[in-house]
Amino acid sequence: MKLRLDSGRPDLQIGEATRRGMAEFATGVALAATFQGDHIQAVTVNSFACQSLRPPIVSISLREDLRILKTIVESQVFSVSIMPIESHVLADELGRPRLGQVRGFEAGSKWGRRSGLPHLKSALAWFACELDQLVQIGDHVLVLATPTEVRTSRDRLWRAGPSEGSNADSPLVFHRRSYTTVEPWQLGSEPTSR
Amino acid sequence: MKLRLDSGRPDLQIGEATRRGMAEFATGVALAATFQGDHIQAVTVNSFACQSLRPPIVSISLREDLRILKTIVESQVFSVSIMPIESHVLADELGRPRLGQVRGFEAGSKWGRRSGLPHLKSALAWFACELDQLVQIGDHVLVLATPTEVRTSRDRLWRAGPSEGSNADSPLVFHRRSYTTVEPWQLGSEPTSR
Numbered sequence: 373m374k375l376r377l378d379s380g381r382p383d384l385q386i387g388e389a390t391r392r393g394m395a396e397f398a399t400g401v402a403l404a405a406t407f408q409g410d411h412i413q414a415v416t417v418n419s420f421a422c423q424s425l426r427p428p429i430v431s432i433s434l435r436e437d438l439r440i441l442k443t444i445v446e447s448q449v450f451s452v453s454i455m456p457i458e459s460h461v462l463a464d465e466l467g468r469p470r471l472g473q474v475r476g477f478e479a480g481s482k483w484g485r486r487s488g489l490p491h492l493k494s495a496l497a498w499f500a501c502e503l504d505q506l507v508q509i510g511d512h513v514l515v516l517a518t519p520t521e522v523r524t525s526r527d528r529l530w531r532a533g534p535s536e537g538s539n540a541d542s543p544l545v546f547h548r549r550s551y552t553t554v555e556p557w558q559l560g561s562e563p564t565s566r
Numbered sequence: 567m568k569l570r571l572d573s574g575r576p577d578l579q580i581g582e583a584t585r586r587g588m589a590e591f592a593t594g595v596a597l598a599a600t601f602q603g604d605h606i607q608a609v610t611v612n613s614f615a616c617q618s619l620r621p622p623i624v625s626i627s628l629r630e631d632l633r634i635l636k637t638i639v640e641s642q643v644f645s646v647s648i649m650p651i652e653s654h655v656l657a658d659e660l661g662r663p664r665l666g667q668v669r670g671f672e673a674g675s676k677w678g679r680r681s682g683l684p685h686l687k688s689a690l691a692w693f694a695c696e697l698d699q700l701v702q703i704g705d706h707v708l709v710l711a712t713p714t715e716v717r718t719s720r721d722r723l724w725r726a727g728p729s730e731g732s733n734a735d736s737p738l739v740f741h742r743r744s745y746t747t748v749e750p751w752q753l754g755s756e757p758t759s760r
Contacts, residue, residue, distance in 0.1 A: 389716035393691035400591035424704025510618025522583035551753035559745035
């Protein structure tokens with residue numbers, strides 16, 4: 373399915389206004405990653421979302437020229453790691469794929485392998501995902517996937533939880549084109565609908 | 567397009583794990599709204615996203631049984647208001663549509679009308695949207711739309727900006743099933759890719 377991949381010039385003014393408006397909407401930050409041989413391909417995304425709970429379907433949005441998209445299509449699987457504040461340098465590095473290429477690198481101290489997929493050890497939550505469908509939307513591709521395994525840093529089998537007062541538990545947040553995190557206090561404890 | 571609207575029981579265990587995992591991913595909070603006659607239908611969403619910049623395409627994800635979805639399909643237009651922290655009570659109220667019904671109410675001091683659409687006066691950013699396409703994904707419908715007008719609270723024609731040190735400029739954020747906001751400090755000033 374292709375949507376509005378118009379020939380001709382898009383309206384740059386409304387495009388710039390959209391970009392500025394969207395900057396007001398805060399998002400978490402995650403790494404989408406997959407193995408290509410022994411190398412990890414990974415890219416920073418703030419488009420991670422849950423599209424359905426019954427059945428569970430999650431999504432990421434990727435630029436159509438990203439190499440990792442090809443690898444995901446080939447392998448049919450990828451992982452998503454929700455990043456803590458301490459990983460902001462990595463988020464910045466992997467948010468700048470040069471010429472559409474995502475840096476491949478060996479799994480070092482930051483990365484492990486779980487269920488055949490890369491996992492960021494510091495992740496607040498980690499999802500193993502199986503590709504369902506690609507939807508082309510303008511200059512991006514919406515990658516729809518079924519989570520097959522989900523772990524959070526609060527699962528005892530996952531890792532020791534952060535010590536009291538540590539900020540290892542704080543999420544990395546992207547807002548007004550900058551990294552920050554959430555305030556430690558909460559206004560309520562009730563879920564919204566999506 | 568229908569995706570995995572499986573007959574039979576979905577895997578409740580992975581569904582619950584997905585819900586817990588997604589709670590680690592912070593999101594902004596917005597109100598999708600439309601007029602039905604003189605009444606406003608509005609629902610709280612944390613699924614607002616930009617799917618493409620060239621051309622600009624944004625999206626919200628709505629439960630398929632929400633009445634506002636029918637109204638949007640009929641009118642082909644809706645607005646999205648990104649909420650500031652001060653609007654958390656409204657976010658909570660409009661996040662609980664009873665039996666799939668969204669409360670309609672007269673535009674009072676909180677709401678205005680702009681380009682024929684409701685706008686939340688306290689919004690950090692406001693989008694007028696034209697429906698492009700609906701994509702059924704499991705139990706939700708992804709509503710793809712083209713922004714036709716975008717304003718932010720920083721636009722001089724929109725409203726007087728918040729005074730220095732005021733928190734009227736702070737976004738409402740949803741994380742771990744609670745409302746909060748972002749820290750006022752920033753880790754960097756660089757954009758990530760989506």
